[in-house]
Amino acid sequence: MLKMTHLSKVYRTEVVETYALRDFSIHVKEGEFVAVTGPSGSGKTTFLTIAGLLEEFTGGQYQLDGADVHGLNDNQRSRLRNQKIGFIFQSFNLIPDLNVFDNVDVPLRYRRLPGAERRKRINEALERVGLSARAKHYPAELSGGQQQRVAIARALAGGPRLLLADEPTGNLDTQMARGVMQLLEELHRDGATIVMVTHDPELAARAQREVRIVDGQVIDLAAQTRLVETPAPRPPV
Amino acid sequence: MLGYYLQLALRTLRRNIILTSLIIAAVGVGIGAYMTVLTVLIAMSGDPIPDKSTQLFVPQIDVWGPNTRPKGTTGDVRLPPQFTYRDVTAFMQAHAAPRQAAMYPVGLDVTPPSGIPYSQTGRATYRDFFAMFQVPFQSGAAWSVKDEADRADVVVLGKTLAARLFAHSSAMGQTVSLGGRLYRVTGVLDAWSPMPRFYDVVNGNAFGSVEDFFIPFTTAIGHQMQTNGNYNCAALPPSGWSGRLSGECIWFGFWAELPDAAAVRTYRQYLNNYSAEQRRLGRFHWPPLVQLSNVHQWLALMRVIPDEVRVNSLLAFGFLTVCLVNAVGLMLARFSARASEFGVRRALGATKSDIFLQCLTETAVVGVLGGILGLALTALGLAANRASLGSIADSVTRLFHLDPAVIAFTVALAVGATLCSGLYPTWRATRVQPAGQLKAQ
Numbered sequence A: 001m002l003k004m005t006h007l008s009k010v011y012r013t014e015v016v017e018t019y020a021l022r023d024f025s026i027h028v029k030e031g032e033f034v035a036v037t038g039p040s041g042s043g044k045t046t047f048l049t050i051a052g053l054l055e056e057f058t059g060g061q062y063q064l065d066g067a068d069v070h071g072l073n074d075n076q077r078s079r080l081r082n083q084k085i086g087f088i089f090q091s092f093n094l095i096p097d098l099n100v101f102d103n104v105d106v107p108l109r110y111r112r113l114p115g116a117e118r119r120k121r122i123n124e125a126l127e128r129v130g131l132s133a134r135a136k137h138y139p140a141e142l143s144g145g146q147q148q149r150v151a152i153a154r155a156l157a158g159g160p161r162l163l164l165a166d167e168p169t170g171n172l173d174t175q176m177a178r179g180v181m182q183l184l185e186e187l188h189r190d191g192a193t194i195v196m197v198t199h200d201p202e203l204a205a206r207a208q209r210e211v212r213i214v215d216g217q218v219i220d221l222a223a224q225t226r227l228v229e230t231p232a233p234r235p236p237v
Numbered sequence B: 001m002l003g004y005y006l007q008l009a010l011r012t013l014r015r016n017i018i019l020t021s022l023i024i025a026a027v028g029v030g031i032g033a034y035m036t037v038l039t040v041l042i043a044m045s046g047d048p049i050p051d052k053s054t055q056l057f058v059p060q061i062d063v064w065g066p067n068t069r070p071k072g073t074t075g076d077v078r079l080p081p082q083f084t085y086r087d088v089t090a091f092m093q094a095h096a097a098p099r100q101a102a103m104y105p106v107g108l109d110v111t112p113p114s115g116i117p118y119s120q121t122g123r124a125t126y127r128d129f130f131a132m133f134q135v136p137f138q139s140g141a142a143w144s145v146k147d148e149a150d151r152a153d154v155v156v157l158g159k160t161l162a163a164r165l166f167a168h169s170s171a172m173g174q175t176v177s178l179g180g181r182l183y184r185v186t187g188v189l190d191a192w193s194p195m196p197r198f199y200d201v202v203n204g205n206a207f208g209s210v211e212d213f214f215i216p217f218t219t220a221i222g223h224q225m226q227t228n229g230n231y232n233c234a235a236l237p238p239s240g241w242s243g244r245l246s247g248e249c250i251w252f253g254f255w256a257e258l259p260d261a262a263a264v265r266t267y268r269q270y271l272n273n274y275s276a277e278q279r280r281l282g283r284f285h286w287p288p289l290v291q292l293s294n295v296h297q298w299l300a301l302m303r304v305i306p307d308e309v310r311v312n313s314l315l316a317f318g319f320l321t322v323c324l325v326n327a328v329g330l331m332l333a334r335f336s337a338r339a340s341e342f343g344v345r346r347a348l349g350a351t352k353s354d355i356f357l358q359c360l361t362e363t364a365v366v367g368v369l370g371g372i373l374g375l376a377l378t379a380l381g382l383a384a385n386r387a388s389l390g391s392i393a394d395s396v397t398r399l400f401h402l403d404p405a406v407i408a409f410t411v412a413l414a415v416g417a418t419l420c421s422g423l424y425p426t427w428r429a430t431r432v433q434p435a436g437q438l439k440a441q
Helices: A044-051 A072-086 A100-110 A115-129 A144-157 A174-189 A201-207 A221-225 B004-017 B017-046 B085-094 B128-132 B145-150 B160-167 B217-222 B240-246 B261-278 B294-303 B308-336 B339-349 B352-389 B404-430 B435-439
Strands: A002-012 A017-028 A033-037 A057-064 A087-089 A163-165 A194-197 A209-214 B055-062 B097-112 B118-125 B137-140 B154-157 B175-178 B182-189 B211-215 B253-258 B290-294
Touching: A002 A044, A017 A044, A017 A057, A017 B004, A033 A044, A033 A201, A044 A057, A044 A163, A044 A194, A057 A194, A057 B240, A057 B308, A072 A087, A072 A100, A072 B352, A087 A144, A100 A115, A100 A144, A100 B339, A115 A144, A115 B118, A115 B240, A144 A174, A163 A174, A174 A194, A174 A201, A194 B097, A221 B240, B004 B017, B017 B308, B017 B404, B055 B261, B055 B294, B085 B240, B085 B253, B085 B261, B097 B128, B097 B211, B097 B217, B118 B217, B128 B253, B145 B217, B154 B160, B261 B290, B290 B294, B290 B308, B308 B339, B308 B352, B308 B404, B339 B404, B352 B404
Parallel strands: A033 A194, A033 A209, A087 A163, A163 A194, B118 B211, B154 B182
Antiparallel strands: A002 A017, A002 A057, B055 B253, B055 B290, B097 B118, B097 B175, B097 B253, B137 B182, B154 B211, B175 B182
């Protein structure tokens, strides 16, 4: 589903080159739930923005759903993003002027779907996150947890191949965070491919596997292949 | 998608009502000020006789010579704008143009069959006046050549005066008491109001009403009617009416219809020959100097549109520009505040074109609303103009009105100007990097 090979991202100024990602390789298979962890500034978010086609990379290869994304122009990247990727942001990023229904509608509008199809998808997505009754509410009228559910509904409505979540519970209290995490787990059980960036080791532990990034590199390649369901045998005590 | 953008625009405008109002006010006030002045300028600079404005000419000759010649404001030669009786009589007799008419304004008391006399303005001229200037007749026609030769007491009434005098019967064939004499009505004009009143801009009030009656030039001279307009002399004329006619005093207008370039050349040659002849006769002591101006040239030469109106239009355009610059600033602020929304939309699949069109639609809606406000302010501005000029020149005020063309132009100007001023803020909005939305957290 998502395959980056020896990928690099360099930010250049007149005097200095900074590697945000260096020789970065990761392979996320269809249906996986991967947690990406690492200290601040390690390159987690850069990885996510490149994975989400929000930013270009400097070198290496990136294949999304089997297609090489290198060299795509801005419009092609927008279309691909719209069709294949669902974003869940830490601070929800709902549009305050739009009600819940219209917020979920945003990515569908850019796909130029007909009205009936859009309504069907929106209602299904809101049903999925348990917010059908709040369709006419504005973001300011919802709790943080509900707002994040709306954001998840928005990400789901387009039927994406890949869900990218950036600290999805970072702005929520424990109870709300638990609810959102449960929802992500349900989505995963239903077959969604999820890549979640998080600081929280507990959340990371609930993912299928964990990828740790330090200084722009994946530090434990073995962890990429180790599935949570089949942990490596512990040495006898 | 246009419907979606429109829906978003209206929603966003409602949500930020204060900023929206400020932008609309900036656009509306600028448009209102500019359109008010522009409407006045357009109304005053319209072609009063579009079909023939390039075929109707005012000749000028150097009647008084270089020493007494009025100085042009720009230093160029400015010949006297009127003629002596001797000159117009010579021109009429020469008949060097297919149609021609000498003229001067008169004022006479009209005495109705019952009631008290009242003063009316009239014009003494030749019958060619009506055909030359395409004057429409409601009934009858101009007087005949014989009437002119016989100095007959005949009159063509304006529509208003005819209706006032003969409310319940036809004026044709009736007699009207003008200045104590009875004149036979040969024709009644239909509505006619060239703006400006190009055929007489010398005597002021170029935007005044058309005369109430017209009588033959020869009749007016025969009755020793004084001019109701300007009367200028280079030297004291001999005394009495004959002195007025023989002296070097200018008080007559003259127009000639010259249908093509050849006719213009021939007429210019005639004027040169005439001036040369006057020099040979010892009347002019200077070389011939002549000028021929068509309607446009004549109106420009006589500065019919006051300089103030042109200056005002420039000032109003400057003011509009300042308002639009303010609108640019406000729109920049507005779109900058929504950078996160544009970032999110980009992240969710919007292309730069999508964002551009969304912002442009919003800008166009602001432009339309600004245009509506501008229209209201233009109507107010024109009403203020009417109020201030009403006592001076009633007829001017009817020029200042909002017709469909002005309304359409105002809204189009508002939308166009707002779109232009919104281009930079809109372009800035499309430059929002969607990755920033993730990294900013």
